[in-house]
Amino acid sequence: MAAISREEVAHLARLSRLAVPEEELDLFAGQLDVILQAVARVGEVVAEDIPPTSHSVPLTNVLRDDVVVPCLTPDEALAAAPDVEEGRFRVPRILEEEA
Numbered sequence: 001m002a003a004i005s006r007e008e009v010a011h012l013a014r015l016s017r018l019a020v021p022e023e024e025l026d027l028f029a030g031q032l033d034v035i036l037q038a039v040a041r042v043g044e045v046v047a048e049d050i051p052p053t054s055h056s057v058p059l060t061n062v063l064r065d066d067v068v069v070p071c072l073t074p075d076e077a078l079a080a081a082p083d084v085e086e087g088r089f090r091v092p093r094i095l096e097e098e099a
Contacts, residue, residue, distance in 0.1 A: 003029070003033045004029050004036060006025040008029070012032075013028075
């Protein structure tokens with residue numbers, strides 16, 4: 001695989017709208033080349049007999065049964081509210097919109 005050139009790095013920087021100084025183009029070219037070589041090595045792995053996975057260890061969902069439990073009544077829920085209007089929490093307006 002050919003090494004990435006400083007011109008290619010400059011082109012990628014322009015496409016990404018990154019300001020890369022001229023003196024750093026060679027540094028980034030070397031770093032990007034190492035990354036591209038590592039990705040190419042991963043692509044060389046023969047994996048036809050290996051199923052695709054999203055995790056390295058098997059996962060199972062741990063779910064609990066839904067159990068109905070008593071909850072607060074509307075009056076109990078609103079009892080500690082600083083302001084209530086028409087059976088709802090009243091909060092300060094944050095947008096300048098007409099009601």
